[in-house]
Amino acid sequence: xxxxxxxxxxxxPPPPAHFSSLIDGCATSRRLLEIHAAVLRSGLQxxxxxxxxxxxxxxxxxxxxxxxxxxxxxxxxPSVFSFSSAIHAHVLHGLHLSALRLYVQMLSSPITPNAxxxxxxxxxxxxxxxxxxxxxxxxxxxxxxxxxxDPYVATALIDVYASSGDVISARTLFDRLPDENNLVSSTxxxxxxxxxxxxxxxxxLFDRMPHRDCVCWNAMIDGYTQHGKPTExxxxxxxxxxxxxxxxxxxxxxxxxxxAQMGALESGKWVHSYIKNNKIWFNAQVxxxxxxxxxxxxxxxxxxxxxxxxxxxxxVAWNSLITGHAMHGRSREALELFSQLCDEGLQPTDxxxxxxLNACSHAGLVSEGRALFQxxxxxxxxxxKIEHYGCMVDLLGRAGLVEEAHDxxxxxxxxxxxxLWGSFLAACRLxxxxxxxxxxxxxxxxxxxxNSGTYILLSNIYATLGNWEEVARVRTLMKQSGVQKEPxxxxxxxxxxxxxxxxxxxxxxxxxxxxxxxxxxxxxxxxQGYVPRTELVLHDLEEPEKERALGVHSEKLAIAFGLIxxxxxxxxxxxxxxxxxxxxxxxxxxxxxxxGRKIVVRDRNRFHHFIDGSCSxxxxx
DNA sequence: TTAGGGTTAG
Numbered sequence: 008x009x010x011x012x013x014x015x016x017x018x019x020p021p022p023p024a025h026f027s028s029l030i031d032g033c034a035t036s037r038r039l040l041e042i043h044a045a046v047l048r049s050g051l052q053x054x055x056x057x058x059x060x061x062x063x064x065x066x067x068x069x070x071x072x073x074x075x076x077x078x079x080x081x082x083x084x085p086s087v088f089s090f091s092s093a094i095h096a097h098v099l100h101g102l103h104l105s106a107l108r109l110y111v112q113m114l115s116s117p118i119t120p121n122a123x124x125x126x127x128x129x130x131x132x133x134x135x136x137x138x139x140x141x142x143x144x145x146x147x148x149x150x151x152x153x154x155x156x157d158p159y160v161a162t163a164l165i166d167v168y169a170s171s172g173d174v175i176s177a178r179t180l181f182d183r184l185p186d187e188n189n190l191v192s193s194t195x196x197x198x199x200x201x202x203x204x205x206x207x208x209x210x211x212l213f214d215r216m217p218h219r220d221c222v223c224w225n226a227m228i229d230g231y232t233q234h235g236k237p238t239e240x241x242x243x244x245x246x247x248x249x250x251x252x253x254x255x256x257x258x259x260x261x262x263x264x265x266x267a268q269m270g271a272l273e274s275g276k277w278v279h280s281y282i283k284n285n286k287i288w289f290n291a292q293v294x295x296x297x298x299x300x301x302x303x304x305x306x307x308x309x310x311x312x313x314x315x316x317x318x319x320x321x322x323v324a325w326n327s328l329i330t331g332h333a334m335h336g337r338s339r340e341a342l343e344l345f346s347q348l349c350d351e352g353l354q355p356t357d358x359x360x361x362x363x364l365n366a367c368s369h370a371g372l373v374s375e376g377r378a379l380f381q382x383x384x385x386x387x388x389x390x391x392k393i394e395h396y397g398c399m400v401d402l403l404g405r406a407g408l409v410e411e412a413h414d415x416x417x418x419x420x421x422x423x424x425x426x427l428w429g430s431f432l433a434a435c436r437l438x439x440x441x442x443x444x445x446x447x448x449x450x451x452x453x454x455x456x457x458n459s460g461t462y463i464l465l466s467n468i469y470a471t472l473g474n475w476e477e478v479a480r481v482r483t484l485m486k487q488s489g490v491q492k493e494p495x496x497x498x499x500x501x502x503x504x505x506x507x508x509x510x511x512x513x514x515x516x517x518x519x520x521x522x523x524x525x526x527x528x529x530x531x532x533x534x535q536g537y538v539p540r541t542e543l544v545l546h547d548l549e550e551p552e553k554e555r556a557l558g559v560h561s562e563k564l565a566i567a568f569g570l571i572x573x574x575x576x577x578x579x580x581x582x583x584x585x586x587x588x589x590x591x592x593x594x595x596x597x598x599x600x601x602x603g604r605k606i607v608v609r610d611r612n613r614f615h616h617f618i619d620g621s622c623s624x625x626x627x628x
Numbered sequence: 629t630t631a632g633g634g635t636t637a638g
Contacts, residue, residue, distance in 0.1 A: 095629065123629060130630095159630055166631080194631045222631045229632065260633040295634040326635040361636045368637085397637030426638055433638080460638080586638080612638060 023054045030060040036068050053083050062089060066096035087118050095127040098134075106131040107141060122157040125149050129163035133170040142167035158184065162192040169199030174208075188216065194223045201230025206239075221255050229261040237265035238505065241274060254281075256288045263296040270582035270609050271500045272304035291317050295324045302331025305580050305607045305614060322353050329362040335614045336623045338370035345379075357389050364398035368405065369613060371627060376402045393419075397427050404434025405627065409443065425451070425458050432464040436471065444468050452484070459485070459492040497561035497583045499569050508564040510556075517568065524567040529558065531601050532594065540590040562591045562608065570602060578605040586610045596620050 026046055033039050043061060051057050058077070065074035078085055078093050090113040097106035110128040113120065120128070125145065132142035146164055149155040155164065161180050168177035177199045184192055193216055200209035213219070213227045224247045231240035244262045247254060254262075259282055266275035279297060282289065294317035301310035314320070314328050325348045332341035345363045348355060360383050367376030380399055383389045396419050403412040412434060416423050423431075428451055435444030448465040451457040462485040469477035498507045506515065515521060539557050562583050569579035587595075587610045599606050600620035608615045616623035 091629090126629065162630065191630050198631070220631090225632045255632090257633045264634075290634095292634040297634090299635065321634095323635050328635090330635060356635085358636045365637065392636090394637040399637090401637065430638055 023051055023057050026051060026054075026057045027060055030057070030064050033064060036070060039064055039068060052081060055086060058082050059086065059089050059092070063092050063096075066092065066099075069100075071096060071100060071102070085116070085118070087113075087121050087124060090116075090118060091121065091124040091127060094124060094131070098127050098130050101134075103131040103134045119152070120148070120154075122154050122160050125154055125157075126159040126163040129160065129167050133163070133166040135170075140167075140171075142171070155180075156183065156185070158186070158189055158192060162189075162195045165192060165195040165199060169195065169202050172203050174199060174203050174205060188218075190216070190218060190220060190223065194220075194226050197223065197230070198226045201226060201233070204234050206230055206234060206236065219250070219252060221252050221258065224250075224252055224254070225257045225261060228258060228265075232261045232265045232268070235268070237268040237271075240265035241269075241271075244278075253285075254287070256290060256293050259287055260292055260296040263293075263300045267296075267300040267303040269498065269500070269505055270304045270580065271503075271505060272301075272306060272580065273500055273503050275300040275304050276309075277503070289316070291319055291321050291324050294320075295327050298324065298327045298331060302327065302334060303609065305609065307331060307335050307337065320351075322348070322356055322359065325353065326356065326358045326362055329359060330365070333362050333366035333369060333613075334609075335616070336369050336625075338366040338372060341366035342372075342375060355387055355389075357392060357395070360387075360389065360391075361394050361398065364395060364402065368398050368402035369624070369627070371402070371406055373402060373406050373408070393421050393424060393427065396421075396423075397430060400427055400434070401430045404430060405437065407438050409434050409438055409440050413443070425456055425461070428456070429458075429460045429464065432461065432468075436464055436468045439471065441468060441472065452488075457488070457490070459490045462488075462490065463492065493585065495561045495583065495585045497565035497581055499565045499579070499581055501569070501572050506565070506568060508561045508568070510561050511559040512561065512564055515564075515568065517571065520571050521564060521567045524571050525558065525563060528563075528567065528570075528594075528598060528601075532597055535597055535601065537594065537597055540588075540593065557588075557590050560588065560591050562587060563594065566595065566598060566606065569606075570598075570604070576603065578607060581606070581608045583608060583610045586612050587615065592622065592626070596622055 026042065029042050030039070033042060046052050046057055046061065062074045062077045065077065074096060075093060078089055082089060090109065094106045094109050097103070097109060107128060110124070113124070129142065129145055132140050132145060146155065146167070149160055154160050161184055164180050165177045168180070177196060181192060181196045193212060197209045197212050200206070200212065209227060209230050213223070216223065228240050228243050228247070231237070231243065241262060244254070244258065247258070259278055262278050263275060266278060281287070282293065287293065294313055297313045298310045301307070301313065310328060310331050314324065317324055325344065329341050329344050332338070332344060341363060345355065345359065348359070360379065363379055364376055367379065376399065380391065380395065383391055383395065396415065399415055400412045403415065412431060416427065416431065428447060432444055432447055435447065445465070445468065448457070448461055451461050462481055466478050466481040469481065494509055496507060496509050498505050508515065562581055565581045566579060569581065573579060587608055592615070595606055595608065595615070595617050597620065598604070599617040606617040608617070613624065
């Protein structure tokens, strides 16, 4: 009678190779516990291979604690593989400090680290918060052991230097690599350049690579997205589609973020259909990027639809929808979503509160805002950050509670920044708290923290009073200080093309038609009794010049172009980099009525939906 | 073993 394997297994203790293959094929924690019990019964727990495989499988199934106690308490002489694997597992789980602690523990044993150990430990260093980390020490240890030129170690070192913005050291390492065309290290170098904002160097290296994979394309595309070059990001994505490399979910997240920056709804929808038609993995992150793109491109309806389609909605997905509603002035809905999120048993984050407080400030919901702000610390155990104070100062300040806003600023545990002072000054101007506003502005001018906004707000305060001498003085001061006002820029997407305009722009091929349309609009507006708000013009010009300066603001040019290049009756969508001025706001309301067009404007702060002579913001922005 | 992703005050 021939004995089968199971018969043998009962007659003799199973050989380590048997357990080894059982562990390799094990897919569940329950099964692993059974195998572990059998290992213990057979007395093989200290066998180096069996022990190592158990430890590694516990890690890969997410039981880092069991894996670690196996390593530290039940392994007589842990090998360099056991330690390295444990360090690697901690890095994979984002436990970078624990990974480094294990590395230190390993150094106090007789084990010498190998290339695998260094590549994992260095990866932990690259993810630590900025500052002088242990990366340099590890670099010198690797050099001493002759491991620094190993491709894996060198690539991890490039990442360490990339994380601290040290492009020179990264490049030195990269240049010493034996294979200059190594895909992974080249990608690491591209990422390093991109992080430092050196996109041209990144692109040079990218263009010279003989072979590129998806990760490499993603690194370059995301470099553009993260550094305010969304047009280049989308352009490179189109180029990628013409190559043989297939995009993945990481690619589309980055491209969607670029579309969101531009507010390019048509391009964003095109990426959305690409995702659907090419079976790109639709996870919560892709869903969130889509929600963000739709919100920032003016389509809250599409954003809501995508939200419904996400199977595992996490708090970040909720946050993007709440923030989107706040942006569009749908404050009540934003607060309703917040309640739903809590009802679902999810824990709101600090970002959630930025969203709901912002919703309150856009709608003047003072008591709701106060209650939510209080609940942050007392109910949800989240310490308010400067952004939250910013929302509150904005909310209180707009509502005319300027003193309460001032008190809140003084109670903060952090120093107010220029943004916060800016909101406060805007409130002083809005509610004519001239003395307080003057005091604050002069304080900012004297301590050197004033920005262009400070000068403009101070000048506006004086302009409101009709004090033109002071307006002129502030303007001279601004000139002398050398601070420059960021130029206003408006854009509109027509047929998948973004058209950009600055004030008085003559560069557009259809300039003549655009200015003819502006003249026509001016005539129609005057007939409606419109008077230009020339007090907003900062320059000391004569009245007709002031009118002309206002008349060619970038958003007016973009709207005129929209009117001549889109079908009558369709919605015109404009994106502006700064806040829309009072005059443009007034004019846009009138144009929406005269031309029978819905006009949606995204400014730096929020969305304005202009329909039939009024705006969704209720003139409160 | 290697590289890369989503939400954030004005």
